[in-house]
Amino acid sequence: MIDCIVIGGGAGGLAAAIEIKRLGHNVLLIEREDKLGGILNQCIHNGFGLEIFKEEYTGPEYADKYIKLFLREKINYLIDTTVIDLYKEEDIFIVKTSSETLGIREYKSKSICLSTGSYERTRGQISIPGDRPYGVITAGSAQRYINIDGYMTGKRVFILGSGDIGLIMARRMTLEGAKVLGVAEIMPYSNGLNRNIVQCLNDFDIPLYLSHTVTNIKADDSNHLKEIRVMKVDDSFNVIKDTEIDFQVDTLLLSVGLIPDIILLDQLDVEIDPLTKSVKVDQSNQTSIEGLFVCGNALQIHDLVDNVSKESQRTGKAIDLYLRNTNHSNKKISFIPGVNIAYLTPQYIDFSNPNEKVVVSFRPKKKIEKSLLKVIQNDRIVYEKKKMFLLPAEMETIELDILHFDENQPITLELEVIS
Amino acid sequence: MIKEYICIVCPRGCRVNVDENLNVSGNQCQRGKTYALNEMKSPTRILTTTIKTTFQDMPRVSCKTDKAIPKSLLFAAMKIINQMTIDKSMYIGDIVIENILDTGANVVLTKSIKESTNEEIYFSD
Ligand code: SF4
Numbered sequence: 241m242i243d244c245i246v247i248g249g250g251a252g253g254l255a256a257a258i259e260i261k262r263l264g265h266n267v268l269l270i271e272r273e274d275k276l277g278g279i280l281n282q283c284i285h286n287g288f289g290l291e292i293f294k295e296e297y298t299g300p301e302y303a304d305k306y307i308k309l310f311l312r313e314k315i316n317y318l319i320d321t322t323v324i325d326l327y328k329e330e331d332i333f334i335v336k337t338s339s340e341t342l343g344i345r346e347y348k349s350k351s352i353c354l355s356t357g358s359y360e361r362t363r364g365q366i367s368i369p370g371d372r373p374y375g376v377i378t379a380g381s382a383q384r385y386i387n388i389d390g391y392m393t394g395k396r397v398f399i400l401g402s403g404d405i406g407l408i409m410a411r412r413m414t415l416e417g418a419k420v421l422g423v424a425e426i427m428p429y430s431n432g433l434n435r436n437i438v439q440c441l442n443d444f445d446i447p448l449y450l451s452h453t454v455t456n457i458k459a460d461d462s463n464h465l466k467e468i469r470v471m472k473v474d475d476s477f478n479v480i481k482d483t484e485i486d487f488q489v490d491t492l493l494l495s496v497g498l499i500p501d502i503i504l505l506d507q508l509d510v511e512i513d514p515l516t517k518s519v520k521v522d523q524s525n526q527t528s529i530e531g532l533f534v535c536g537n538a539l540q541i542h543d544l545v546d547n548v549s550k551e552s553q554r555t556g557k558a559i560d561l562y563l564r565n566t567n568h569s570n571k572k573i574s575f576i577p578g579v580n581i582a583y584l585t586p587q588y589i590d591f592s593n594p595n596e597k598v599v600v601s602f603r604p605k606k607k608i609e610k611s612l613l614k615v616i617q618n619d620r621i622v623y624e625k626k627k628m629f630l631l632p633a634e635m636e637t638i639e640l641d642i643l644h645f646d647e648n649q650p651i652t653l654e655l656e657v658i659s
Numbered sequence: 660m661i662k663e664y665i666c667i668v669c670p671r672g673c674r675v676n677v678d679e680n681l682n683v684s685g686n687q688c689q690r691g692k693t694y695a696l697n698e699m700k701s702p703t704r705i706l707t708t709t710i711k712t713t714f715q716d717m718p719r720v721s722c723k724t725d726k727a728i729p730k731s732l733l734f735a736a737m738k739i740i741n742q743m744t745i746d747k748s749m750y751i752g753d754i755v756i757e758n759i760l761d762t763g764a765n766v767v768l769t770k771s772i773k774e775s776t777n778e779e780i781y782f783s784d
Pocket residue numbers: 666667668669670671672673685686687688689690691692
């Protein structure tokens with residue numbers, strides 16, 4: 241019997257597996273691709289590792305650090321292996337896998353750490369009107385084509401959405417000789433990190449059209465992308481008349497957000513949070529199903545890989561406690577996102593949990609210059625902190641001590657705007 | 660005249676102001692001051708890109724300049740790197756181009772590339 245099966249061999253899975261193994265458990269990690277490292281392998285730009293290593297690494301370098309630690313721990317792992325089924329029988333998880341070399345296999349485990357990352361929102365999910373030609377792809381796919389497979393996806397490019405991957409691809413394609421005509425962002429502010437606006441757009445004079453969106457897509461006779469139309473939107477995202485700008489492009493990159501990939505949990509009756517589009521968890525990142533833990537982008541979308549590593553290491557520690565503690569009663573109270581909070585994790589605080597420190601991650605609903613962050617229970621402010629320059633593009637974390645709370649009442653987190 | 664920069668040294672992205680007497684404000688740490696002053700005189704960037712290889716299972720390998728190079732030389736450096744092909748095993752950190760364009764920066768691999776990149780399957784039950 242395996243103590244923990246970690247699904248996903250990217251930043252999250254590696255950090256969690258290393259921690260669980262170090263704490264004395266036997267672990268099996270399963271990765272779908274033929275290499276460990278996950279999405280970091282295609283993120284060849286630098287900026288990773290400043291929080292953890294105090295140095296700036298590229299994605300592959302950051303992955304390499306963790307892969308080496310992982311291999312040193314002699315953790316069992318499978319690559320080129322897809323999990324095709326995951327369910328629970330009594331207290332045991334059954335994981336069915338499929339691979340070319342081993343065929344269909346079945347493994348049994350006491351716990352699961354799901355770190356399957358996220359997928360990109362596509363054209364269908366944001367419903368852009370117009371033709372359906374070749375040349376409309378997500379920024380992440382383009383990144384893979386260029387950086388791993390080695391071919392360009394076009395010469396004249398427009399980008400919809402100012403997420404970090406889109407911004408980074410604007411620079412990447414420019415350096416490789418393409419002309420990037422602009423980036424349209426439907427919000428009145430960018431969704432990417434400031435530093436990426438500077439070094440990916442401003443450095444190359446690529447215009448950013450805030451409060452703009454793509455309203456039409458046209459194909460040529462051979463069904464390749466020929467032209468897109470961009471228009472301004474008002475505060476409620478309605479298109480404003482007579483603001484059309486047409487761009488002749490052969491590629492439209494979509495960088496319109498990531499969604500946690502938790503499709504493997506379909507067969508398990510697990511509680512979902514519509515705000516994070518992932519599962520609800522307690523401070524151990526344990527879901528409503530005992531023994532099932534989720535971390536990394538599968539739990540919430542992070543903007544820094546360093547935070548994924550830290551969160552996953554914490555999850556590994558929690559899995560160790562779970563495996564050693566046979567008494568799993570739970571006394572959970574809800575942790576609710578209040579005024580100006582777009583989402584938060586964990587959604588529950590479990591008072592029977594030995595983790596007294598609760599690391600809370602959240603994003604503000606809008607850009608807020610000065611604010612007072614308040615944690616409220618029974619109309620009483622239990623925790624308060626001043627926060628400056630909050631942006632939806634930047635995840636915030638705070639640490640709470642559960643000993644300060646009453647075990648029966650829900651807790652709310654809110655941001656009061658101050659001047 | 661005050662110039663405003665957004666510091667790109669770390670993800671915090673501080674707004675850093677430099678006035679005509681080169682007084683720097685708004686930076687949350689010392690690195691932001693160095694960055695802003697440098698950005699005024701001669702902006703530099705680390706270049707990250709890929710190099711062609713002859714390996715079928717890894718047609719591109721990632722690389723970077725080990726120091727920031729002048730922003731104005733980015734495209735010239737890309738041209739040189741794009742003419743290269745790697746045809747043997749090399750390791751992360753290995754120098755592929757020394758002192759590119761006399762900038763004092765080397766182009767180094769950010770990933771290892773081996774004759775056989777197939778990792779062994781470690782699990783046995
Ligand atoms: S000034 Fe310091 S803290 Fe602020 S962005 Fe620059 S490096 Fe980061």
